[in-house]
Amino acid sequence: MDQHTQSSNQSTTSRGSVRPSRRRLLQAAAAGTAGIALGGTVGQAWARPGAGGPLPGSAGSVSPGDRAFLRHGLQHLAWLGIAGGSDFPTGEPTPIPIPNAEQFNGSGFTAPCYYFIGPDGMYDKAYQRQLDAGLWSAAQFPESGPTVGPPQPGQRLLTPAMRANRQNFFSACLGDEESYSEDLVGWLRQYFDLLREQSPGTLVYNNQYANQWTDDQLRHYLQTCHPDLLCWDSYYFSLTAQYASGSVTPLYNNTYRYRRLAQEGLDGTGAQPINFGQYTQGYGGSKGLYVLSESQLAVVPYVSWAMGAKQLDLFRWTWQTSSSNIFLLNYPDGRVTPNYYVFAQLNADMQRLSPYLVRLRTSTVGIRRGSYDPAAPKPTPQSQVPDWTATTDPGTCISALDVTNTGGANGGLPGDVLVGSFRTLPGLSAAECGEWVDPNGSAFMLVNALNQPNSDPTSSPGTGGRSVDTRQRIRVTLDLSGRHRRLYRVPAERRPDEEVQLQPAGGSSYTFDVELGGGQGTLFIWR
Secondary structure, eight states, X not given: OOTTTSOTTEEEOTTSOEEEOHHHHHHHHHHHHOOOOOOOOTTOOOOOTTTOSSOTTOOSSOOHHHHHHHHHOSEEEEEEOOTTOBOTTTOOBOOOOOOOHHHHHHHOOSEXXXXXXXXXXXXXXXXXXXXXXXOEEEEEETTTSOOOSOOOTTOOOSOHHHHHTXXXXXXXEXXXXXXXXXXXXXHHHHHHHXXXXXXXXXXXXXXXXXXXXXXXXXXXXHHHHOOSEEEXXXXXXXXXXXXXXXXXXXXXXXXXXHHHHHHHTTSSSSSSOOEEEEEEEOBOOTTSOOOOOHHHHHHHHHHHHHTTOOEEEEEOOOOOSSTTOOBSSBOTXXXXXXHHHHHHHHHHHHHXXXXXXXXXXXXXXXXXXXXXXXXXXXEXXXXXXXXXXXTSXXXXXXXXXXXEEOSOTXXXXXXXXXXXXXXXXXXXXXXXXXXXXXXTOEEEEEEEOOOOOOSSTTOTTOXXXXXXXXXXXXXXXXXOTTOOOOEEEOOSSSSOOEEXXXXXXXXXXXXXXXXXXXXXXXXXXXX
């Protein structure tokens, strides 16, 4: 069956298998509880429907989406139900559990992403008041389901409670996972324009499952609807998808593809690129409970950030109150699991990276591929991401990468290392660059992309796929011919940037070592 015309109750993964859509998973869970260089043109003035041109204070080339992330930072949202809300598509009240405010506040997620309709609309005023995070978002907006027609004349998309806090309404996903059609694109444009009129600061977009729409369909959507984000979902890990090579090729392929399309932008020329992001996995897959390891939980956010993504969204935060629970952050009795603390640490990492990455734009991406199978070592699979070479981005000054497996997983063989390079976001003033980046600066991010499943993939406190098990040492060789800049590393703790101590290696070559746990990364800034 053609994947672009199949029922909305099924989805096709990039690996070619059929998986339940999110809507099918929502119904099931409810039942259970009863290196290509890319960049924009400096000085290109931004305008979007309903926005009236560049935002106040913009230097002219900073898009409304970029301005929102500059103001609020990188985002990792979490799908939440609403007390007293109703599920799609039955419309029946669903007593689906949600984390208490203490759990949410301790998690580091930047905002709830409401997907039910409750007494306050797609918003929970009482819950929101208890949160440290002022922001909120909504998915499957505005009717907690797919987009099936245009807005009605005079339709108000926000309830009074939502309007009272629309200054903190960060983003709205209009509909979700619809099959492509010309009608749908027209309806989305009307909804985007209407929401921008009624809530001007809110970022708008639609979400598809990975590869649901073709490149040409996505380009038509981008150039017609002018979304603020390009977004997709794919849940890479399950009992039948664990990637013995330690290389999650579908993750590389999806992120690289949507990055490429987002960078082509609203007119296809690259002059008006937009931001992009994807979903993270809060459940164990559709084949039964599978508990992701620490390195598997980390690799999706870090690969996303290294390729330039600025919004992530957890699908989703709830749990089943029975032994059939497939969700990852809470046990059936509501206590948080070890996975909760892994996400909390990842979100803390994001907060430290955020002031830098929101001021940077992706430039190139490459992979230094590892190997697997100790009995007969072979390279990890080729992906759409180009192999890294010293010519991928000379601006990084990296001339060689040598990788040593220090954790012991993968039979001791070195795994993949992803290299993402960046340039300062065009159009930022010196004041907006601040202490974080230079106006014409560059940066690069290294990600230890080696990940492994836990020895017992059904147990939360598992071993075998921990960060320490998949740890790698990366020796970076720099060629500093004619260069007089200094290299700084964004630290793992909240303290000033630390200058990297370079070791002479002959001539203009210098080296330094960095150790990273599996799935984790670190950012370096040239000044």
